[in-house]
Amino acid sequence: GDSVTQKQGQVTLSEDDFLFINCTYSTTTYPTLLWYVQYPGQGPQLLLKVTTANNKGISRGFEATYDKGTTSFHLQKASVQESDSAVYFCALVDQTGGYKVVFGSGTRLLVSP
Amino acid sequence: NAGVIQTPRHKVTGKGQEATLWCEPISGHSAVFWYRQTIVQGLEFLTYFRNQAPIDDSGMPKERFSAQMPNQSHSTLKIQSTQPQDSAVYLCASSSTGGADAETLYFGSGTRLTVL
Numbered sequence: 001g002d003s004v005t006q007k008q009g010q011v012t013l014s015e016d017d018f019l020f021i022n023c024t025y026s027t028t029t030y031p032t033l034l035w036y037v038q039y040p041g042q043g044p045q046l047l048l049k050v051t052t053a054n055n056k057g058i059s060r061g062f063e064a065t066y067d068k069g070t071t072s073f074h075l076q077k078a079s080v081q082e083s084d085s086a087v088y089f090c091a092l093v094d095q096t097g098g099y100k101v102v103f104g105s106g107t108r109l110l111v112s113p
Numbered sequence: 114n115a116g117v118i119q120t121p122r123h124k125v126t127g128k129g130q131e132a133t134l135w136c137e138p139i140s141g142h143s144a145v146f147w148y149r150q151t152i153v154q155g156l157e158f159l160t161y162f163r164n165q166a167p168i169d170d171s172g173m174p175k176e177r178f179s180a181q182m183p184n185q186s187h188s189t190l191k192i193q194s195t196q197p198q199d200s201a202v203y204l205c206a207s208s209s210t211g212g213a214d215a216e217t218l219y220f221g222s223g224t225r226l227t228v229l
Contacts, residue, residue, distance in 0.1 A: 032216060043117070043204050043220025044156070089156065093216050100146065100169055101218055103156040 002027040002094040004073075006104035013111050019077040021107045023090030026071065032093040033066055033073045034101065037086045044089055044103075047075075085111045117221035119205050125227045126195045134190040134224045138207030145188045146206040146218060147180055156204070162188060163210060195228045202226075 004025045013019060025031060030052045036044035048057035050066045050073065057064050062077045073090060090104040118137040126132050138145050147159040160170040162182040173180065177195075182188040192199055202225050206218040 036218075042222055043206065044218075045220065046217050049217070099216065100158050100161055101216075102158065103148075105155040 002029075002031070002092055002096070002102050004090045004092055004102060004104040006090050006107050008107045009105070010108040010110065013080050013109070015081055015111060015113055016079045017111075019075070019080045019084070019109065021075040021088055021090075021109075023073045023075065023104060024071055025073060025090070025092050027092060027094070029095050031095075033064070034091045034093070035062070035064055035073075035075050036089040036091055036103070038089065038106070039086050047088070080109070080111045082111045082113050085109055117205055117207050117219055119203075119221035119224050121224060122222065123225045123227070125229065127229055128196060129194050132192045132195050132199075132226055132228075134192075134203050134205075134226070136188045136190070136205030136221060137186060138188070138205070139219055140186075141209065142207035142219070143185075143210050144208045145182055146208070147188070147190050148204040148206065148220075150202040150204055150223070151200075159190070192226075195226070197228045200226055200228045 006023050033050045035047040037047045038044040048059040050057040055066050064075045066073050087106045087108050089106045091101050094100050094102050120135045144163045146161040149157045158172040160173050160180045165182045177193045180190045202223040204220050204223045206220040208218050
């Protein structure tokens with residue numbers, strides 16, 4: 001079945017550092033790829049979505065680009081803030097037999113002031 | 114818009130007892146999803162409904178777990194004879210199935226189930 005892989009369990013940065021979170025995916029279809037963010041005590045919320053039609057998503061200073069050749073979908077931000085501290089999940093929409101969202105294992109981002 | 118409402122926020126059960134978790138989706142959303150979140154397994158898909166009909170329950174444990182959606186305004190996840198390994202945060206999400214916002218899951222804050 002479809003899957004996504006996040007190898008970075010935790011990333012620790014200082015404010016104004018550059019953020020890069022790695023994500024790769026496996027699917028037999030043309031995927032819709034997503035990044036969700038989860039703050040403590042809350043459910044995940046959509047950060048941005050990318051389809052094969054647009055290849056790139058931008059939201060709240062975060063950017064993700066879909067690369068079909070390397071099956072990657074990395075998340076970047078030029079300058080992180082302490083308020084960006086959260087868990088970030090890469091995900092894809094599995095469209096086989098209906099649809100469901102398959103999540104990666106998550107990357108915890110800690111940003112110190 | 115109150116968002117997806119899950120009750121209770123916390124539930125503690127003894128081993129072997131039954132637990133019922135409730136979810137109220139966003140009004141007008143036609144799809145409801147259940148996920149389980151643990152540190153070890155991450156976010157695991159359990160099941161989902163569209164227009165109240167079960168579509169995919171491939172993530173549901175075959176025994177003791179069941180989900181229903183008797184009407185548009187709520188869904189339940191029932192765990193019979195709870196075991197310590199059922200301890201997790203159970204998340205409900207809803208989505209529309211048309212328009213630009215289709216496929217975006219709106220999650221509730223979850224129910225933290227602790228089985229002693």
